[in-house]
Amino acid sequence: MKNLNLILAGVFFTVAAPFGGLLLGGHAQLGALGRAPAEEGGPLLPALEPGLAIQGRQVYLQLGCVACHTQQVRPAGQGSDIAQGWGARPSVARDYVLQPQVALGNRRVGPDLANYGARAKSDAEIAAHLSAPAAGSAMPAYAFLFSPAKDGSLQPNERGAALIAYLKSLRQDYSSPEAKLKQ
């Protein structure tokens, strides 16, 4: 233990071991994971996002929505996410292969958003929630995503519309080879 090189070599090993075992091991298994059809001949899933939604992801990241919202549904045996109605099936790795930066999150001040697009009723509902959250909600109002229209009502501006499109594109309501939807 008196030798600097020995300590550094040992510490190097302790860093390299989990890096190789977890990160490179995971990469070997999932690094090339791509989209897949739910059943043979079906469309490739997850579906490609519309262009506006891709811009909306930027707004989502910018505003730090990930501080309060997760995007992952745990299996039924691991938490009550499915019972909460946040998803019809557990999230699997394949659901995220299109995302340039995954926003899984690790804190839920608000509900999970992995499958939000499937349960949001309309653009107007999302817009109303963003511009004036229900009383008692810890979510702040995002007034700067809206501008008043001619008739006095609030209309989402460019970024607001993008964010809404992104939220609508959050869907995990399809069967995946790893997690089938229960009929």
Next chain:
Amino acid sequence: MSQENPNSRPQGQGRPQGRPAETGAPRISRVDASVASPVKFFFASALLWLLVSSVLAVITAVKLHLPGFLNGCEFVTFGRLDAIQRNVFFYGWASNALIGLNLWLLASLGRFEFRNAWIATLGGLIWNLALTIGVAFVLLDSQNAFELLELPRGVAPAFFVAFLLAALWPAVAFARRPTSHVFVSQWYILGASFVLPVVYLLAQLMVLWCPTNGVLQALVHSWFLQNFLFLWLGASALAAVYYFLPKELGTTLTGYYLSTVGFWTLFLFAGWTGPATLLGSPLPLWIQSTGVVAAVMLLIPLTITSINFFGTLSRDSGWSRAWNNTTLRFVAFGLVAYTLATVLQIVFSARSLNAIVRFTAFTAGQQQLLTYAFVSMVIFGAAYFILPRLTGAFWPSAKLVHLHFWSCAVAVVGSVAGSLVFGWSQGAALAAAKPFADTAHPQAALLSSACAVLFLIGHVAFAVNAFGMLTSCSSSTDEGRQA
């Protein structure tokens, strides 16, 4: 401080009777003088960032129960301020202070006089500049979705270079030390100083520069985060504990010969624990389970550090002597927190328990227990010891020291306990399939706001004291300090 209570003098610990402990004093102070400027720089910047972080923490805590508070424009939304607060706390406060602390410890333990300490100061300048730019970017432009990797990827090379400049010296000091003896603190500091840049660089590469596929990013991030928390912050703070405990108590460490095993097992297992924080996520089961196994293995280093520290503290009325010593009071507080934090990390890696508390405030409480109640408290204790030796001055106000300890101690106990209790209770309600909206505890947000204010008070007290000393006596000479 430690000169009280002659009855508690350790027997037979290999210290020759009657030998003045300070024979090496002039030499030590030359060592102190040689690192004074970078260490003072790191501590001063850490303090400034701590104040920024405390103010931001108050704002974000209030925002959680009054979402309309300070919600005028988009640059003060919760999501941005929360990320900034976290980064300022970890990179601004904790990392700055630990770089300075490690530098001082290695210089002291290796009795090494720095010739070119300005290089470390230059590293500190780059570090803080990069952090400032990164924070501005998060505030005005965008951020990444990963805790502690929120800053734009452009600051990563600057952080890396800055850390090398600042932490290159510890390695040089170690390699050139005049004595062949090694103390356990030195291993911890070298390990921590090696882990941080390597892990930070790899995580930046795999998450931000050439992102890996989908959820693998989350895996890389969890690996980075656990390394950062346990092997950078945790190991550096442990180094300080290993130093201050025997030094201030004047006793040797119990079971010292075990500390090697403690060091290697901590470094061996902590790096694998990342996926234990991702139970139930869309990562393959084997990755999650590996993390759980590694987390349980932390019991081994925990056992050894507990024998070392609590064994030492329970001899010769060590607890009461620690309580009556400013530095050790903070350090002992931190030690209890470290033990608790590691136990919680182990216990709540069990799938069934983790399922309840994951995503709730509980995990935030766990993290605060480690990073504040342990790491920050140890840094405070170390600052009370080191800064007078670097400035040649006394702490201006004893009252402020008391105010600092008590407000921070009460705040962190309240805040952590609140997070744990309310987090658990929310998790239990969710597990019973209560609707999500009905499970939040409004009291939790109130409590954390009150604690945030208390933290701010304590930190201001500390900062006033420290800056009073740093500015008034910065011209003090070595001789003045010895007087």
Next chain:
Amino acid sequence: MNDSHRPNDRHRRPRASYNPGAEGFSDGRLVEVHNQLANDKEEPSEGFSLLPVFVVFLFCGFGFWAGLYLTRNSGDFNPGSFDLDAPRAVADNGPKEFEPDPVKGEKLFVANCASCHQATGLGVAGAFPPLADSPWVAGNEERLVKIIIAGLAGELDYKGTKYNGAMPNIGAGLKDAQVAHIATYVRQAWGNQAGPVTDAKVAEVRKAVGSRGAYSPAEILQAHPLETK
């Protein structure tokens, strides 16, 4: 190190008195003394001499537990298993689901059938009918399986050659899967081009056949008339 910082004086208990010997270590002593401690193997003075053994046991116990835990909770290291409670979708269904294997079928055929029908599947004219390019084999799968399980005895006219043999109930002594392998093999060998036979199908037919004796050609053709191309 008695300079330290004034606030600590406030903590000093009244009975404490100044004693230079009782104060903390200098850095040099701290390192030196602990270095001795670390190297001094002779001195189990702290009463923890059993600890290294204890730590070794702890290590072994944890290692054992880790192995168990990983075996049970790692989803067979399958990149597609995320849910501990889900049926092992890919891993477990694989072996369970039966796949008729013509390679295994060939081996079984050689062992059980080739002595009469020949390895070429051409049989022996007048004694054992050929299987190659035969609608008896490539046609209805139930008929084929029935014959394998129950046997076939009686006069038979096939492609202008008369046979009067008695095929024993070979299949009665074989497992469903083995019969399926054989049937799949013969239906795909020697120019026959028919689909595989599953073990489920064999089990179903075996149930229908019961414990009866060999079919006669007329009887079985009545149930399953010969397909014509």
